[in-house]
Amino acid sequence: MKNYTSIKDIENIHNWITEAKKVKANPLANKNLGKNKTLGLLFFNSSLRTRLSTQKAALNLGMEPIVMNVSGDAWGIEFEDGTEMNGNTAEHIKEAAAVVSQYCDVIAVRAFPTLTDKEKDESEQVLNSFVKYASVPIVSMESATGHPLQGLTDALTIAENSLKKKPKVVLSWAPHIKALPHAVANSFTQAMQKMDVEFVIANPEGYDLSKEITKDTPIYHNQAQAFKDADFIYAKNWSSYESYGQLLDVNDNWTITKDKIGDAKFMHCLPVRRNVVVEDAVLDSKNSLVIEQANNRTYAAQLVLKKILENL
Ligand code: CP
Numbered sequence: 001m002k003n004y005t006s007i008k009d010i011e012n013i014h015n016w017i018t019e020a021k022k023v024k025a026n027p028l029a030n031k032n033l034g035k036n037k038t039l040g041l042l043f044f045n046s047s048l049r050t051r052l053s054t055q056k057a058a059l060n061l062g063m064e065p066i067v068m069n070v071s072g073d074a075w076g077i078e079f080e081d082g083t084e085m086n087g088n089t090a091e092h093i094k095e096a097a098a099v100v101s102q103y104c105d106v107i108a109v110r111a112f113p114t115l116t117d118k119e120k121d122e123s124e125q126v127l128n129s130f131v132k133y134a135s136v137p138i139v140s141m142e143s144a145t146g147h148p149l150q151g152l153t154d155a156l157t158i159a160e161n162s163l164k165k166k167p168k169v170v171l172s173w174a175p176h177i178k179a180l181p182h183a184v185a186n187s188f189t190q191a192m193q194k195m196d197v198e199f200v201i202a203n204p205e206g207y208d209l210s211k212e213i214t215k216d217t218p219i220y221h222n223q224a225q226a227f228k229d230a231d232f233i234y235a236k237n238w239s240s241y242e243s244y245g246q247l248l249d250v251n252d253n254w255t256i257t258k259d260k261i262g263d264a265k266f267m268h269c270l271p272v273r274r275n276v277v278v279e280d281a282v283l284d285s286k287n288s289l290v291i292e293q294a295n296n297r298t299y300a301a302q303l304v305l306k307k308i309l310e311n312l
Helices: 013-025 049-060 093-103 118-122 125-133 148-161 183-194 223-227 290-310
Strands: 038-043 064-069 106-110 138-140 168-173 198-202 232-236 265-267
Touching (some): 038 049, 049 064, 138 148, 148 183, 148 290, 183 198, 198 223
Parallel strands (some): 038 064, 038 106, 106 138
């Protein structure tokens, strides 16, 4: 594997989950694979889990991680071609990506969407510019439209915690105070579509994800109906896709509560706003998998880096 930028890069998710479980059982088994190799982590946006778990994954493989907060600390990067650069950007992605490729054997990038320009966000300008102009493999640490390391993590967590051959998994929209990206919901949907699960999505009217992502996945606009007989409930907020990046008025209460989920396992990628997205009683219960999910971020990242290192 050269790049990991989408759930589509996973050829067989069942094989990948088996491999991820092996990595988790013995995380230092390939300690020499990344010897004398450098992983560059470039953050255009904030992070706790991705930043630390991807570094931990690199260290488990013997790689040296180096991290940069690009937005705060680097020169402003220009991504448009042919621009007269007399504004706020000081260097072009053509030079920036080529230069970083000389320091790093693999580059991981986090760059969120604008949520104001759908076309630009869907073009994945930042991630695809790194793919185009870097000479080393690129890993997405969440881009405008996808969070494939999180999606792989979530698939692993469901596989580990499932008591049934074909569990019912619900992705539920939940409230938030800000307009958030679609990336986590998109990658979770794509991952579930590859799994042997009964998968449905619940969201209010006006919040359907892109049809390109949901395809024939059933979508409920009634949360209670969607939650019936659920084994896993994955909560996430996202802004409207149809009214792109907008927060719409929602009449019903979509906060996840203990009463609503019953015995289902609760999942969320974190960070989560308590008592907005989900009530304390769910997060503090034995049915919450959120800490286990965050732990699995390391092993998902480690599996991806292992596959890239084996192909260098
Ligand atoms: N889930 C996730 O990507 O967390 P961070 O934004 O903290 O990296």
